Amino acid sequence: xxxxxxxxxxxxxxxxxxxxxxxxxxxxxxxxxxxxxxxxxxxxxxxxxxxxxxxxxxxxxxxxxxxxxxxxxxxxxxxxxxxxxxxxxxxxxxxxxxxxxxxxxxxxxxxxxxxxxxxxxxxxxxxxxxxxxxxxxxxxxxxxxxxxxxxxxxxxxxxxxxxxxxxxxxxxxxxxxxxxxxxxxxxxxxxxxxxxxxxxxxxxxxxxxxxxxxxxxxxxxxxxxxxxxxxxxxxxxxxxxxxxxxxxxxxxxxxxxxxxxxxxxxxxxxxxxxxxxxxxxxxxxxxxxxxxxxxxxxxxxxxxx
Numbered sequence: 001x002x003x004x005x006x007x008x009x010x011x012x013x014x015x016x017x018x019x020x021x022x023x024x025x026x027x028x029x030x031x032x033x034x035x036x037x038x039x040x041x042x043x044x045x046x047x048x049x050x051x052x053x054x055x056x057x058x059x060x061x062x063x064x065x066x067x068x069x070x071x072x073x074x075x076x077x078x079x080x081x082x083x084x085x086x087x088x089x090x091x092x093x094x095x096x097x098x099x100x101x102x103x104x105x106x107x108x109x110x111x112x113x114x115x116x117x118x119x120x121x122x123x124x125x126x127x128x129x130x131x132x133x134x135x136x137x138x139x140x141x142x143x144x145x146x147x148x149x150x151x152x153x154x155x156x157x158x159x160x161x162x163x164x165x166x167x168x169x170x171x172x173x174x175x176x177x178x179x180x181x182x183x184x185x186x187x188x189x190x191x192x193x194x195x196x197x198x199x200x201x202x203x204x205x206x207x208x209x210x211x212x213x214x215x216x217x218x219x220x221x222x223x224x225x226x227x228x229x230x231x232x233x234x235x236x237x238x239x240x241x242x243x244x245x246x247x248x249x250x251x252x253x254x255x256x257x258x259x260x261x262x263x264x265x266x267x268x269x270x271x272x273x274x275x276x277x278x279x280x281x282x283x284x285x286x287x288x289x290x291x292x293x294x295x296x297x298x299x300x301x302x303x304x305x
Contacts, residue, residue, distance in 0.1 A: 023270060023271060023272065024268050024269065024270050025059050025060070025160060025161065025268065025269060025270075025271060026056070026057055026058045026059050026060075026266055026267070026268045027058060027059065027060045027061075027062065027227060027246060027266070027267045027268075027269075028049075028052075028053035028056060028058035028060065028061040028062070028264055028265070028266055029062055029227065029229045029244040029245075029246065029255070029257055029263075029264070029265045029266075029267060030046075030049040030053065030061055030062060030063045030064075030067075030229065030264055031064070031229065031230065031231065031232055031242050031244045031257045031261075031262055031263045031264070031265065032045055032049065032063065032064065032067060032231060032232070032233075032262055033231060033232045033233025033234075033240075033262055034064075034066070034067055034068070034069065034070045034231065034233070035070060036069070036070035036071070036072060036073070036235050036236075037069065037070060037073065037076050037079075037080060038070075039068055039069060039080055039088070042067065042068050042069065042070070043068060043088055043091075043092075046063060046067065046068070046092055046095075046103060047092070047095055049061065049063070049264060050092070050095050050096055050099070050101070051095075052264050053099065053264060054097070054099060056264065056266050058099055058266060059099060059100060059160055059161075060099065060100040060101070060102070060160075060161065061096065061099060061100075061101055061102070062101075062102040062190060062192065062227060062229045063102060063103040063104060063192065063229065064104060064192050064193060064194060064229050064230055064231035064244075065104045065116070065118065065132075065168050065169050065192040065193050065194040065231070066104045066105065066106065066116060066194055067103050067104040067105070067192075067231070068080075068082070068088070068103065068104065068105045068106075069105065069106055070235055071194040071231075071235055071240075072235055072236045073106060073146065074142070074145075074146055075146070077106055077114045077146045077147070078108075078114065080106050081106040081107065081108035081114050082105050082106065082107065082108065083107070083108055083110075084107065084119075084126070084129065089105070089119070089126070092121075093121040093124060093125065093126060094124065096121060096124075097124070098123070098124075100120065100121060100122040100158070100160070100161070101119075101120070101121045101122075102118060102119070102120050102121075102166065102190060102192065102229075103118065103119060104116070104117070104118045104168070104192050105117055105118070105119075107129070107131070109148075113148040114146065114147055114148060115131040115132065115147055115148055115150060116131070116132040116135070116143065116147050116168060117129055117130065117131045117132070117150075117168075118130050118166055118168055118192050120156070120158070120164065120166060120190075122158055122159060122160070123159065127156060127158065128154075128156040128164070128166065130150065130153075130154075130166040130167070130168060131148075131149075131150025131151070131152075132147070132149070132150050132168040132169070132170065132171060133149055133150040133151070133152070133153065133168075133171050133177070134149075134170040134171050134173070134174055134177075135147055135149050135170065136169075136170045139198075140196070140238065141170075143170075153165070153167070153171070153176075153177050153180040153181065153184075154184070155181065155184035155185070155186050161187060161188045161271075162186075162187030162188060162271065162274075163184065163185055163186050163187050163188075164186060164187065164188045164189075164190065165181040165184060165186040165188075165189045165190070166189075166190045166191075166192070167181075167189065167190070167191045167192075168191070168192055168193070169191070169192070169193040169194060169195060171191070172191040172193070172211075172214060172218075172228070173214070178218050178221065178222065179292070181218075181222060181224075182221065182222050182283075182284055182287060183287070183289055185284065186222060186224050187224055187225065187271065187274055188224060188225050188226075188227070189218065189219075189222060189224050189225070189226045189227070190226075190227050190229070191215075191226070191227070191228045191229070192228075192229050193211075193228060193229065193230040193231070194230070194231050194240060195207050195208075195211065195230050195231075195240065195241065196238040196239060196240050196241070197238070197239045197240070197241045205241050205259075207241065208241050208243050208259070211228055211230070211243070211245075212243075212245065212253075215228050215245060215247045216247055216251045216252075216253075217251075219247040219248060219249055219250075219251050220249065220250070220251040220281070220283075221283055222249075222283075222284065223249045223274065223277055223278045223281065223282075223283060223284050224249055224274065225246065225247070225248055225249060225254075225269055225274070226246070226247045227244075227245070227246045227247075227267065228244060228245055228246075229244045230242055230243060230244050232260055232261060232262055233262075239260070241259055241260060242257055242258065242259055242260055242261065242262075242263070243256065243257060243258075243259050244256070244257040244263075244265060245257070246267035246269070248269060248273060248277075249273060249274055249277035249278070250273075250277055254267045254268070254269055255267035255268075
């Protein structure tokens with residue numbers, strides 16, 4: 001059976017389109033290679049991609065994790081941090097105009113704690129912030145040394161995309177985050193990432209394959225559109241593989257960016273497809289949330305009391 005999401009590719013940018021869907025939404029996945037610690041250059045890159053997304057008639061443009069700073073910021077965190085009300089953030093939101101925007105940054109709180117954070121803006125204002133909850137500190141990762149951990153997975157309502165949730169990279173690898181997003185009844189789940197290539201065997205990249213498996217599974221289990229935007233480029237000797245993707249609630253890929261190269265990839269989808277998939281497979285309807293809470297409380301008592 002053909003997927004309800006049909007793909008076409010224009011001359012300049014990778015894109016998908018839904019034929020005959022007047023309410024189709026267009027999301028620009030801005031797969032960029034930010035320059036480590038060069039906030040000025042990265043800011044200009046954001047403005048360029050925002051304008052390109054506008055020319056592509058995007059309703060939303062999404063940048064990767066820590067898109068304004070690069071990933072291995074380490075002890076440069078205090079120098080690269082921005083406040084939520086800083087002039088650079090205001091200018092990015094203003095540049096997006098009527099188009100919604102997701103971008104990643106180092107956030108400094110009023111108590112001078114530093115977070116790996118991402119924001120969602122629409123209609124000229126920021127409507128949601130997410131602080132990365134799961135900070136990886138294993139293998140090549142060392143985030144807990146430099147960042148404070150977020151304390152909440154919370155969805156939010158938008159004017160055009162329904163109920164939306166944001167996760168940052170490692171958050172996406174934890175079932176608890178997906179379970180909370182299902183309980184929050186999200187229509188769109190966004191994951192912004194800085195995923196380096198690990199487990200490389202010839203043309204295969206293990207991390208890329210795992211991300212695709214997780215994305216498809218979460219889309220079907222949540223009955224939602226799931227979009228992952230990953231960066232590209234090299235940093236501290238590591239290669240970031242890109243491969244950003246949007247997956248529909250049927251578990252099929254709507255659009256996928258190329259591996260390793262910068263791109264602006266348009267994923268177009270019809271929100272009406274959510275209704276059809278939720279009727280076919282009503283997993284969220286049948287979820288026994290109270291039972292889950294009771295069982296978690298039982299496990300907590302057994303472990304900690």
